[in-house]
Amino acid sequence: MSEILPAAGVAFPLQVPVLVIGAGACGLVAALAAHDAGADVLVLERDPSPSGSTAMSSGMIPAAGTALQMARGVVDTPAIMAADIQAKAHGENDPAMVAAICAASGPTIDWLVQRHHVPLTLVEGFLYPGHSKPRMHAPASRSGADLIGGLLAAAQAAGIDIVCDARVTVLYADPDGTVHGVELQRPDGSRERIGCQALVLACSGFGGNAEMVARHIPELQGAQYYGHTGNRGDALLWGEALGAATGQLGAYQGHGSLAMPQAILITWALMMEGGFQVNAAGARFSCEHDGYSEQAMRVIAQPGGVAWNIYDERLHRLGLDFEDYRDAVKAGAIKSAASIEALAALCGLPADALAASLRETQALAAGQGADRFGRDFTGKPGLAAPFHAVKVTGALFHTQGGLLVDADARVLRRDGGPLPNLLAGGGAACGLSGKGRDGYLSGNGLLAATVLGAKAGRMAAKLVGKGD
Numbered sequence: 001m002s003e004i005l006p007a008a009g010v011a012f013p014l015q016v017p018v019l020v021i022g023a024g025a026c027g028l029v030a031a032l033a034a035h036d037a038g039a040d041v042l043v044l045e046r047d048p049s050p051s052g053s054t055a056m057s058s059g060m061i062p063a064a065g066t067a068l069q070m071a072r073g074v075v076d077t078p079a080i081m082a083a084d085i086q087a088k089a090h091g092e093n094d095p096a097m098v099a100a101i102c103a104a105s106g107p108t109i110d111w112l113v114q115r116h117h118v119p120l121t122l123v124e125g126f127l128y129p130g131h132s133k134p135r136m137h138a139p140a141s142r143s144g145a146d147l148i149g150g151l152l153a154a155a156q157a158a159g160i161d162i163v164c165d166a167r168v169t170v171l172y173a174d175p176d177g178t179v180h181g182v183e184l185q186r187p188d189g190s191r192e193r194i195g196c197q198a199l200v201l202a203c204s205g206f207g208g209n210a211e212m213v214a215r216h217i218p219e220l221q222g223a224q225y226y227g228h229t230g231n232r233g234d235a236l237l238w239g240e241a242l243g244a245a246t247g248q249l250g251a252y253q254g255h256g257s258l259a260m261p262q263a264i265l266i267t268w269a270l271m272m273e274g275g276f277q278v279n280a281a282g283a284r285f286s287c288e289h290d291g292y293s294e295q296a297m298r299v300i301a302q303p304g305g306v307a308w309n310i311y312d313e314r315l316h317r318l319g320l321d322f323e324d325y326r327d328a329v330k331a332g333a334i335k336s337a338a339s340i341e342a343l344a345a346l347c348g349l350p351a352d353a354l355a356a357s358l359r360e361t362q363a364l365a366a367g368q369g370a371d372r373f374g375r376d377f378t379g380k381p382g383l384a385a386p387f388h389a390v391k392v393t394g395a396l397f398h399t400q401g402g403l404l405v406d407a408d409a410r411v412l413r414r415d416g417g418p419l420p421n422l423l424a425g426g427g428a429a430c431g432l433s434g435k436g437r438d439g440y441l442s443g444n445g446l447l448a449a450t451v452l453g454a455k456a457g458r459m460a461a462k463l464v465g466k467g468d
């Protein structure tokens, strides 16, 4: 339940200047930014300990012009990054918002690393679809759990209070949209009220709310959701009730490579570096380099809603750089064989068809002919024995539409201008991924969480008279 109730006459036994709902990447970054600006801040989290979709992610945050890039000789700029984002989203994003977020991305990562010692490294060795430069910054493990761990350690070092087992159910507001406080519910059913002067909605999108997914993204009705189940669309529902504008509600991050039945993310790096996908008939069915988000629906459309990722030992070793992939190995999801025929037998695929698909991709890698799906296989070696395979399906990872915010992360009204003291970032806000399934550029999720989170925290501090 997520309600807006009148604030008039409501008492708040506890008052904090800045209140943040949600302790994922967005909420924790917002809290750090508000704290750095001199504001007292409290974070409320519905779970017993913070994790969110952030902990399920690969922890990859894109940013341009960072100190980590410069140290590795990577020349990248906000303008190049903005062009990559807009190209993937077919120019459907507000160019001013894209420019503002890309311009702030480098300073945000430098601030998290240098001031708060969040352990990020530059990810090298492969590029995600649509990235023209190495600009992903992630924990060395490439694990979102380590990202949330680093942010929690920073919050703890800064003395920021995080109250867990605190699901916010009600916002108390005036008719003009000024929020005066919230009501939260404890697991035992008891309720508490906390007053605030500025509120940051960092409680992400609506992927965990099947009814809202069916309404806004009908093509994904009934599809597997592999994001944080506690993200039930509260920010969107509250914002709409307060008169906020919303945008791009049909946009989402899907993924066409979730190991079945183990439900473990298999990195798309395998596809980018030479791997390919086949269906149950052993046949390729798409250009794997268009993007992993749109690949979700393509995989779901195959017989049985599944596909097989086919790759070799070189790519298996690349996969082992990822914690999720190592988990998939441990779980027995990866099939390995000395020949393609033996692999086909292990996977229950027709050997002739799988061998033909392999020969086709080997020829394309050698520069012979053009791919019927438009993928460029050159520049990477053709696959060589021994071979590996993993059965995957397509899934919804998180929603990308949400509340419209300005470049300071202030939530905008439907009739123009910002709401008085409401901010949003991450999955709660409208993202930079266009209108549908195929506008998501890798990293757009944590980009909005970290950059808009930092902006929201700074602006919230300003609204309570702190910072500049």
Ligand SMILES: Cc1cc2nc3c(=O)[nH]c(=O)nc-3n(C[C@H](O)[C@H](O)[C@H](O)COP(=O)(O)OP(=O)(O)OC[C@H]3O[C@@H](n4cnc5c(N)ncnc54)[C@H](O)[C@@H]3O)c2cc1C
Pocket (backbone or CB within 6 Å): 021, 022, 023, 024, 025, 026, 027, 044, 045, 046, 047, 050, 051, 052, 053, 054, 055, 056, 057, 058, 059, 060, 061, 062, 166, 167, 168, 169, 202, 203, 204, 205, 226, 227, 228, 230, 231, 232, 234, 253, 265, 397, 398, 425, 426, 427, 428, 442, 443, 444, 445, 446, 447, 449
């Ligand atoms: C498997 C997977 C891999 C991904 N990999 C990447 C990647 O490598 N790079 C990338 O950029 N993006 C990635 N994403 C997307 C990325 O994880 C999200 O975009 C990002 O984590 C969103 O951050 P957030 O803080 O907005 O939300 P979350 O991290 O989900 O945090 C929201 C928090 O709010 C809490 N909450 C919700 N409602 C309430 C309430 N009413 N009261 C109190 N608390 C509440 C939730 O419990 C949760 O802890 C991935 C997603 C998935 C699922």
